[in-house]
Amino acid sequence: MDTATAQPTTRRHDPRTLQAPANFPIRWEQPDDAKMYWELDLMHYPAPMAPLEFSLMLLYSHGFNTAAEQFELPVRMRNLHINTYSYQCIYPIALPPEGVLKMLNGIGRVFPGFTASIQKKAVDGQARKYLAKMTPFVDRLMEIWNNDWLPEIKEHLAFWDRFDLRSATTDALLKHFEESVQRSLRIGDIHFFIGIPQLYAISRYQDIYTDLFPGDHPLEAFTLLQGFDNKTLETDRELWRLSLAAASVPAVREVIVYADPANVLSRLKELPEAGEFLAALEAYLSEYGQRGDRFSTIGEVSWIENPAPVLKNLRDYLINPVPDPAEERIAHERARTEAVAAARARLKGYPKPVVEQFETALRAAQEGTILQEDHGFWIDYRCLYRLRRVVLEFGRRFAASGVCERNDDPFYLTIDELRETAAKLPAIDRRGLIARRREEEKRFASIKPPRAVGRLPLMPPPEADPVARTIVRFFGPSSAEQKDAACIRGTAGSTGVFRGTARVIRNLADASRLAPGEILVTETTAAPWTPLFATAGAVVTNTGGVLSHCALVAREYRIPAVVGTISATERIADGAQIEVDGNTGRVTLL
């Protein structure tokens, strides 16, 4: 037997290199990037992003690294815009040389305990160091937010509000843009100064709760965090109040319920008796409407620009009145108070340092739960909305000069192209370039981007590392084992079991198809989606973990949720009958 000729003559393919599909060719700008592991951030950006939106988002995500540096975390983050999608890589900064890792992996195959114990020792030592840095922030979250960060955010907001976009010269507008960029960098830092400790606070508490009460359902831990007011609940509650205003004027109610959604606003404006309601709607939108579909308000049409999502929810409330959310919250608060008292009673005979650690962790997690929503309201929505308005003002001027067609065209430019176009207005015609990029976005919007590209890491993020664990609990798993054709496994996000009709919803505009009592099945949800939770029967998402926004809000609304299924939107047909089991994290096709 000639074994020599059996050897392949070409170099063997690296099994860790991920093959991108043919319709998703990747051109790596920096060759080394191909060696890293890039995951699609479907939770935040499930759809293509325009170039400028991506660049401006980088100002924010840069804050992750500022915060990681400050807290001495062993990880950093990078984002790449690949074929219009946002990929992110969270990578360790101090990894042993690849040779050592390979050796450890090899030993691990034979003696898994050995490699695991070496890894745990290294991880524990590292975690002790960074937790010493970060814990003082974690334990004073709300105080720091109220005393330092929120006042600073308000100062930044005031900066934007002081500036008169319409009457400024284009030079002044450019200067204003540059300062907006600088301020956004700082706001991005604040975003992660709060975001990382806030998520860790909840994750740390979850660990302590499950360690102390190992017999409890893991989600019981969250009962002790619920029923606090936050800006998301306030937004939903005010919308509910607005529905009462609409219900009190029969003609207004009539239009909202029966008119074609696209015409509701114009029809209302024709109604003499709608004046008071329209004023209330406008007040609502100016306070709460500085948000679009998802997490980023830069590239998304805000509720102020198009209030369709608000009108859809008003319609739902009018058709299917729900109880006063304020009262719901109070009931929820009562449940929390009882659960906290019960936990304290169970810990009565425990060492006081253990009880104190539990109390500290609980309080920080409660504050973290509030801040998860409130930081979004102030930073992700309000600040980014103002950045969007600056870009739209360029768009208005560009369109007026004929160098582009629509107000939102500048989103299809890079930051430098925007600067250049504005500085030389109207010399540079961008219409062709923008059309090409819009075309490209359309093409990639219709395909399914690979979940991950680049090269698989040698070692997965260590489970023993508290921050790695936090990140996984937030983003959810990157894969889910699916064995059974009739059953979709995900992460239990909010308890309860609900059977009903599935509505596979792609975006908020599409959400008008979700009737009250139906099950919301979607890629991800962000704060602007939460009014839907008031009328939905249950929610299922592809992305996210137990700490994701979706799971958190589902618990506040006490509807069952299964998150992080990876593929629910593909496997569940629109209109199908399904059972959502939020206790076990399973969705069954009936």
Place this chain on the structure above:
Amino acid sequence: MSRQTAHTRILWLGDEACGNPAISGGKAASLSRLASRFPVPAGFCLSADLLEALTDAGVVIDTAAELLGEAYLELARRAGCDDPRVAVRSSAADEDGLGLSFAGQYETLLNIGAGRLVHAVEQCIASGRSDRVGAYRQQHGRADQPVRMAVLVQHLVPADVAAVAFSANPVSGDREEVVINASWGLGESIVGGTVTPDTWIIRKADGMVMSTMIAEKQRMTVLTDHGTMEVDVPRIMRAQPALTEQQAAAIAELAIQLEEESGHAVDVECAFADNALSLLQCRPITTLA
């Protein structure tokens, strides 16, 4: 009862008669002698003679239950709380003596409330007759002597951290240093060997901390409604030192003073509750080279 002698009345820790091991047993006698100068939790002792008078075939008779109830109220007064939980321990005449430790051979019932006191005392008496103790006695050539067992009832320390301290290094035999083992919760997990405690080595001469080994403390004994149970320590606290440096220093000081008091190297069980140190047990180190 005609006349109450030292043998047939309830003896309080700190009473002179309670310090006599022939009457109150080794453990109670040793704690009683230390009670005036060291932070020994309040407690009383039922001597072997008294137990004989109070029981019938190991069962506490009705009038004795009344007596116990009164003693419990007095304990509550001394402890300064309404419904103190107590530890009920055997205190045999030859236990905790200089020759043999009998450590862990007798029953200890922890976290007993007023309602279960009588039953706990009965269980404790029964343990003195158990095979386990008999075998130990036989093994150590004491089988011929009758068991003279008293029962000690002591205010329970709801320990945040428990420690065992040695006034000489029990491993190396070094008499110039104090070795402390400490862990979260009650001392049962350390004594029972279910947890690897933190180890502190402190030089006697100047109190200098020579070394600390902070262990991954997985288990702890906590109080339940009617007793104790061993549970997992939350992961985040496992590698945290159970003692502060000041606490470790206080324990070392206690061990040194007890050694001076006793005239020989000692093995000390103690605990912090609300940062107040209590002395739970003090025995000679029997194994020291």
